[in-house]
Amino acid sequence: MSILFEQIFSLENLEKAYKQSLKASGKYKYEAMVFQRNETINLKRLRRSLFERTYRFSGYNTFKVYEPKERVINAPHYKDKIVQLALNNALKEIFVPTFISDSYACMDNRGTHKAVERVQRNLKKGAWEFGPSAYICKVDVSKFFYSIDRDVLKQIYRKKIKEEDVLWLMDTITDSAAVIDDVGLPLGNTMSQLCANIYMDPLDQYCKRYLKYKYYVRYADDVVIVLPSKAKALEAKELCTRFLGRRLNLEVNPKKTQVFPIKQGVNCFGFKIYTTHRLLRDSSKKKLKRKIKKMPYLIAKEKMTIDKANQMLASWSGHARYASSINFAQSILDKRPYTKLENKSLKINEEELHCYIETAINLS
Secondary structure, three states: OOHHHHHHOOHHHHHHHHHHHOOOOHHHHHHHHHHHHOHHHHHHHHHHHHHOOOOOOOOEEEEEEOOOOOEEEEEEOHHHHHHHHHHHHHHHHHHHHHOOOOEOOOOOOOOHHHHHHHHHHHHHHHHHHHHHHOEEEEEEEOOHHHHOOHHHHHHHHOOOOOOHHHHHHHHHHHHHHHHOOOOOOOOOOOOHHHHHHHHHHHHHHHHHHHOOOOEEEEEOOEEEEEEOOHHHHHHHHHHHHHHHHHHHOOOEOOOOOEEEEHHHOEEEOOEEEOOOOEEEOHHHHHHHHHHHHHHHHHHHOOOOOHHHHHHHHHHHHHHHOOOOOHHHHHHHHHHOOOEEEEOOEEEEOHHHHHHHHHHHHOOO
């Protein structure tokens, strides 16, 4: 047994992962309750199965989500969630420090809004350095998670991980996706986000270290590069497309992989980003409008609480603060009288909501 494996699955680390798993959404409620009844015994039993290599993956809970589009989510069962959290916590400490600073997906102190800020900063710097000839190259991978080549992924993480027992478990989790399809990683798997960053890191290193692209940002499968000219942008598009195909067995989305002048701004990460300002994407606005329109009906039928509605509005408001969105917020207030603006955040106006439910819903 390697020292790394013993560290990852010490009883202390398994308990930490177990506590993290308790914060997961309601889909684990029943399995979590059963596990909790004898949590100490179950954690020790799980640990023993890992050390004796009798541990077997239990398959996936499969369900669909419909925002922003229909996706199939494959979530691991509860005990597998604990194992993956413990492994994921340890692997992040090994891999994340080796990633470039301009990779932003699903890492502590990074995320969407940091990526947006970095892209805008790159646009400003690129416009100042290259002038009006500056161009943007945007690369988008087609069906990214469903296209990841698991054999290539294994080759990549073997460059960092040498411990045979840790590789056994990583391979077990990676190969668990075989029950779903011949290629790809399942959305919903605890390890998938980290594995996606591991998989795309060779592209990051190629673009930053070899091609020397100063103004490069990646978030998951979306890449934005600011370059001196249209010719350089077209070259970047070709080089990235070729690298993704030959090295990672991935294809770009031809409709979303484009080059355009910097003055047009770039549509990415939920925003339309310019050198001078940021706007919410039309799809984000439409999504919120649909949700706000449904809220009174869901609340009236007790399918949503006012607290839950306020949480959703607060989350959106936090996102919207990164854009010039005051006109859009005002349009919502004008059309939906059961909303209000409080401390720069949209909230439910409870008095108006009850009036709306009584008149607009109960009388319909």
